[in-house]
Amino acid sequence: MSKQERASATFGPVVGCCEPLVREPLSAEQSVELSRVFKAMGDPVRLRLLSLIASHVGGEACVCDLTDVFDLSGPTISHHLKVLREAGLITGERRGTWVYYRVRPDLLAQVSAVLAPAGCDELPVLDA
Amino acid sequence: MSKQERASATFGPVVGCCEPLVREPLSAEQSVELSRVFKAMGDPVRLRLLSLIASHVGGEACVCDLTDVFDLSGPTISHHLKVLREAGLITGERRGTWVYYRVRPDLLAQVSAVLAPAGCDELPVLDA
DNA sequence: CGTCTGCTTCGACGTCGGTCGAACCAGAGG
DNA sequence: CCTCTGGTTCGACCGACGTCGAAGCAGACG
Numbered sequence: 001m002s003k004q005e006r007a008s009a010t011f012g013p014v015v016g017c018c019e020p021l022v023r024e025p026l027s028a029e030q031s032v033e034l035s036r037v038f039k040a041m042g043d044p045v046r047l048r049l050l051s052l053i054a055s056h057v058g059g060e061a062c063v064c065d066l067t068d069v070f071d072l073s074g075p076t077i078s079h080h081l082k083v084l085r086e087a088g089l090i091t092g093e094r095r096g097t098w099v100y101y102r103v104r105p106d107l108l109a110q111v112s113a114v115l116a117p118a119g120c121d122e123l124p125v126l127d128a
Numbered sequence: 129m130s131k132q133e134r135a136s137a138t139f140g141p142v143v144g145c146c147e148p149l150v151r152e153p154l155s156a157e158q159s160v161e162l163s164r165v166f167k168a169m170g171d172p173v174r175l176r177l178l179s180l181i182a183s184h185v186g187g188e189a190c191v192c193d194l195t196d197v198f199d200l201s202g203p204t205i206s207h208h209l210k211v212l213r214e215a216g217l218i219t220g221e222r223r224g225t226w227v228y229y230r231v232r233p234d235l236l237a238q239v240s241a242v243l244a245p246a247g248c249d250e251l252p253v254l255d256a
Numbered sequence: 257c258g259t260c261t262g263c264t265t266c267g268a269c270g271t272c273g274g275t276c277g278a279a280c281c282a283g284a285g286g
Numbered sequence: 287c288c289t290c291t292g293g294t295t296c297g298a299c300c301g302a303c304g305t306c307g308a309a310g311c312a313g314a315c316g
Contacts, residue, residue, distance in 0.1 A: 022182040022231065031176040035169065042167030043304080048159040054150035063263060076305055078264055083303095097262060097313055103150065105245050115240035117233050171274080191293065204275055206294055211273095225283055225292060 014088060014107050015114065022118050037111055040087035045070060046080045053090060053101050060102040142216060142235050143242065150246050165239055168215035173198060174208045181218060181229050188230040 016033040017026060026034065041047050052069060053061045067077050081101060084090045089108070092101045144161040145154060154162065169175050180197060181189045195205050209229060212218045217236070220229045 021179045021236070022233065024179075025183045026176050026179040028172070028176065031172040031179070035172045035175045038166045038175065039170030042163055042170035044156070044159040044163045045304085047163045047166065048154050048156065051149045051152075051154040051159070055153045067263095072304095073306055074263070075265080075307080079304075082264085094263090094312080099263060105150065108149070108243050109245055112240045112243035112245075115236050115243065117237055117240075173274085195293095200274095201276055202293070203277080203295080207274075210294085222282080222293090227293060 013110060015110055017114060018110075019114075020116050020118055021114055034111075034114065037087050037089065037107070040083050040089055043080065043083075045072065045076075046084055049077070049080055050084060050089060050103065054103040054105075054108075060100045062098045062100055064098065066101075141238060143238055145242060146238075147242075148244050148246055149242055162239075162242065165215050165217065165235070168211050168217060171208065171211075173200065173204075174212055177205070177208055178212060178217060178231065182231040182233075182236075188228045190226045190228055192226065194229075 015030075015037060017030045041050065048069070049066055052066055056065070063077065063081065066081075067074055070077060081090070081092065085092055085101075088104060090101045090103050092099055094100075143158075143165060145158045169178065176197070177194055180194055184193070191205065191209070194209075195202055198205060209218070209220065213220055213229075216232060218229045218231050220227055222228075
């Protein structure tokens with residue numbers, strides 16, 4: 001089972017913790033898992049890629065749409081997409097000539113919940 | 129005005145964006161700002177430090193409390209605290225012999241809101 | 257089959273970042 | 287003033303990471 005499959009298997013707590021950061025301290029293992037997600041988002045290009053995919057019409061974006069936005073080579077964009085994929089933040093699917101990426105809103109929601117202040121630990125409702 | 133001062137000046141949008149990631153794409157500048165925060169949280173030690181400080185009684189923790197938790201040297205812990213400080217996630221204050229750190233819940237709430245799915249863009253209420 | 261296009265993988269290069277010991281600074285307490 | 291303890295800064299080391307061009311792979315299309 002790959003890292004990506006494990007992350008997308010269920011809707012359960014992917015990042016290994018449900019409670020907000022401010023309520024109780026993270027264990028060493030939880031910190032390692034969660035920090036992987038943050039590290040993936042800790043690059044300007046990747047963060048922008050994520051938002052471009054997330055806000056694209058239809059909820060998905062072709063790689064060719066993304067490459068034009070940046071002044072970077074194709075391999076570099078592909079590398080960043082791979083990092084986001086291995087962090088469980090996006091999924092890629094090939095349809096014919098093109099590859100389409102979409103975000104995993106459940107993981108985004110979980111991370112958002114972990115960061116939320118105490119008293120806001122409810123998982124937001126997904127209207128998708 | 130230092131980076132830290134700029135981050136703590138007001139309760140306004142510190143990270144340069146208010147809308148959730150999934151609604152509209154981040155600009156290059158917004159991505160750079162936001163990614164700085166995520167990069168700071170993208171290390172297991174720093175993430176755990178953050179949660180230890182945030183969940184500590186009284187909302188603050190002395191450095192001596194934090195050092196014991198990790199199998200790391202003092203300078204290393206100090207380095208990580210500096211990174212978190214420069215990202216605007218925590219503030220430090222010397223009182224006598226000891227230095228106390230506390231989190232900036234407003235920044236945490238903003239980052240949480242940016243990550244939240246569309247339709248959950250309300251800033252959570254701080255009960256502090 | 258050949259080729260063209262879209263995307264990924266590979267290998268290399270330069271920079272950044274986490275870690276440590278040593279040195280340094282700030283208060284507290286003789 | 288001296289010293290002791292708590293933290294930070296400095297300098298060095300080494301592995302991790304972002305970037306690229308070249309090469310490779312997958313479909314589409316003649």
